[in-house]
Amino acid sequence: MDITFRTGEGKFNLRVGVLIRNEDKILMAASPLEGENTYYSVGGRVKYGETFEEAVRREVREETGIDCENTRMICIHENFFVNFEGYPYHEVSVFFLAEDKRFADIPSGHLTEDGPDGEKLVWVDPYDESLTIFPEFFKDRSVTDGSGVKHFVTHEKNWFK
Numbered sequence: 525m526d527i528t529f530r531t532g533e534g535k536f537n538l539r540v541g542v543l544i545r546n547e548d549k550i551l552m553a554a555s556p557l558e559g560e561n562t563y564y565s566v567g568g569r570v571k572y573g574e575t576f577e578e579a580v581r582r583e584v585r586e587e588t589g590i591d592c593e594n595t596r597m598i599c600i601h602e603n604f605f606v607n608f609e610g611y612p613y614h615e616v617s618v619f620f621l622a623e624d625k626r627f628a629d630i631p632s633g634h635l636t637e638d639g640p641d642g643e644k645l646v647w648v649d650p651y652d653e654s655l656t657i658f659p660e661f662f663k664d665r666s667v668t669d670g671s672g673v674k675h676f677v678t679h680e681k682n683w684f685k
Contacts, residue, residue, distance in 0.1 A: 526569035534612035540580040541567030541619045543598065543662060544588075546628045549647040550662060553587065556642040563648055564658040565619070568638075576618045584622055587636040587645065592627075595620040598667055599674035601659055606680060617659075621668050 527538040544551040544566060552563035566587050570579040577595065584592050603615040634645045648655055650663045661667055661676050 525572045537615040538570045539617045541565035542622045544627050555640050562656040580620045586638045592622045592624045595622045602677045604679045
């Protein structure tokens with residue numbers, strides 16, 4: 525069972541995400557539901573009883589087909605946003621860096637197994653201004669500088685108080 529639930533004020537999600545790099549590109553997911561040129565991290569919801577490391581390994585395997593043991597936590601993201609239906613979310617994500625040479629063999633357009641219909645993986649340039657990338661801090665090189673786990677908070681302007 526995914527750790528996600530509704531409250532009287534909105535919805536809570538606990539999720540993991542992963543940053544996968546290959547030279548100057550990062551591997552992101554894209555869905556027809558999100559619109560053109562919109563990309564989001566590989567990852568998903570944590571299941572009840574699952575550690576963050578177990579969850580990120582499962583999500584990486586489900587979305588890329590690769591069993592990756594070489595991961596390290598790089599940041600925690602508290603995200604307050606309103607979804608496309610106008611529903612407020614409070615989401616906590618734990619992000620990992622995954623390093624494995626096999627990721628370089630994943631072609632852009634690779635369809636994920638357990639994602640929404642038509643979800644695919646794409647190698648993108650995080651500095652391409654024409655793209656919308658979630659989370660935006662994937663553009664910040666200091667995220668993976670090895671100086672410890674970073675903490676990011678994103679508060680969407682329209683999120684209620």
